Amino acid sequence: MSSTAAVTAAIERVPVEICKGMNGLEKVVLREARGSSAEVYLYGGHITSWKNDHGEELLFAIFKPPKPIRGGIPICFPQFSNHGFLEQHGFARNRFWSIDTNPPPFPTNSSTKTFVDLILKPIEEDMKIWPHSFEFRLRVTLGPSGDLMLTSRIRNTNTDGKPFTFTFAYHTYFSVSDISEVRVEGLETLDYLDSLQNKQRFTEQGDAITFESEVDKIYLSTPTKIAILDHEKKRTFVIRKDGLPDAVVWNPWDKKAKAMADFGDDDYKHMLCVEAAAVEKPITLKPGEEWRGRQELSAVPSSYCSGQLDPQRVLLGGRN
Numbered sequence: 001m002s003s004t005a006a007v008t009a010a011i012e013r014v015p016v017e018i019c020k021g022m023n024g025l026e027k028v029v030l031r032e033a034r035g036s037s038a039e040v041y042l043y044g045g046h047i048t049s050w051k052n053d054h055g056e057e058l059l060f061a062i063f064k065p066p067k068p069i070r071g072g073i074p075i076c077f078p079q080f081s082n083h084g085f086l087e088q089h090g091f092a093r094n095r096f097w098s099i100d101t102n103p104p105p106f107p108t109n110s111s112t113k114t115f116v117d118l119i120l121k122p123i124e125e126d127m128k129i130w131p132h133s134f135e136f137r138l139r140v141t142l143g144p145s146g147d148l149m150l151t152s153r154i155r156n157t158n159t160d161g162k163p164f165t166f167t168f169a170y171h172t173y174f175s176v177s178d179i180s181e182v183r184v185e186g187l188e189t190l191d192y193l194d195s196l197q198n199k200q201r202f203t204e205q206g207d208a209i210t211f212e213s214e215v216d217k218i219y220l221s222t223p224t225k226i227a228i229l230d231h232e233k234k235r236t237f238v239i240r241k242d243g244l245p246d247a248v249v250w251n252p253w254d255k256k257a258k259a260m261a262d263f264g265d266d267d268y269k270h271m272l273c274v275e276a277a278a279v280e281k282p283i284t285l286k287p288g289e290e291w292r293g294r295q296e297l298s299a300v301p302s303s304y305c306s307g308q309l310d311p312q313r314v315l316l317g318g319r320n
């Protein structure tokens with residue numbers, strides 16, 4: 001079968017479409033019957049859009065060609081941020097991924113058919129800076145109720161017997177109405193490394209996390225559920241994660257936003273990054289071993305109780 005035929009065969013079974021996006025780059029669009037959608041670019045395996053069934057964009061993303069895509073969900077691999085000698089956030093976000101037409105069996109407990117499998121293997125240039133052979137499979141799934149699930153499977157395919165070690169993050173930029181109206185539940189009282197203070201370790205104080213200045217923290221050993229409550233929008237994002245013990249919280253605030261070429265001066269007000277990650281304890285894989293890291297996002301209406309958000313209801317939200 002030719003590769004075009006294989007791609008067509010692989011996508012015919014599901015409500016996905018491959019088309020040209022910004023700068024002529026190829027993207028895959030997933031659509032669910034009730035109207036929700038998601039888009040992933042082959043460049044970076046980068047999610048750039050996630051819309052609910054009212055067509056509202058739930059991710060913050062800026063497209064200002066010829067600059068690279070800012071926002072959405074860049075994949076940070078094999079290095080998160082500057083925790084190592086590679087380029088910031090590793091090279092995976094700056095590589096062309098392919099559609100994986102024949103992924104190994106993938107046990108899922110859902111009957112959804114709206115998904116696409118992408119694969120990244122190292123190119124010669126990568127082997128020079130990170131001399132390891134790997135297969136990185138990313139499955140992007142849109143659930144029937146609009147939930148967005150990302151599952152990464154990374155396998156060490158070294159033939160020299162050598163293990164490799166990496167750090168990882170789903171660098172998710174959530175769209176929020178106004179950062180000063182947002183709070184994050186689920187990280188209170190946890191230890192974190194403060195990237196603004198030489199990665200020193202502190203313990204979070206107080207009830208919930210709110211925002212009034214730049215923040216760049218790596219929360220350690222976090223629960224598997226975190227909520228972002230947007231008071232103004234009356235919307236709550238729930239992040240469920242597996243295999244990713246840490247959670248990075250980032251907002252550049254005004255000064256850094258001004259200094260960033262691809263960020264509008266006020267854009268920081270409308271975004272918040274909460275990133276399911278494995279940073280503090282890097283993952284090591286021996287040849288033949290595979291690691292999995294999963295992030296599931298949902299957006300639900302916030303519930304109010306005498307003017308106060310009810311985190312218990314939001315976090316339990318009818319299911320676990």
Ligand SMILES: O=P(O)(O)OC[C@H]1O[C@H](O)[C@H](O)[C@@H](O)[C@@H]1O
Nearest residue numbers: 081088089195216248249250273
């Ligand atoms: O500008 P980028 O390379 O995409 O990184 C954007 C941000 O990503 C993460 O959240 C890091 O913790 C920040 O330190 C970094 O500034």
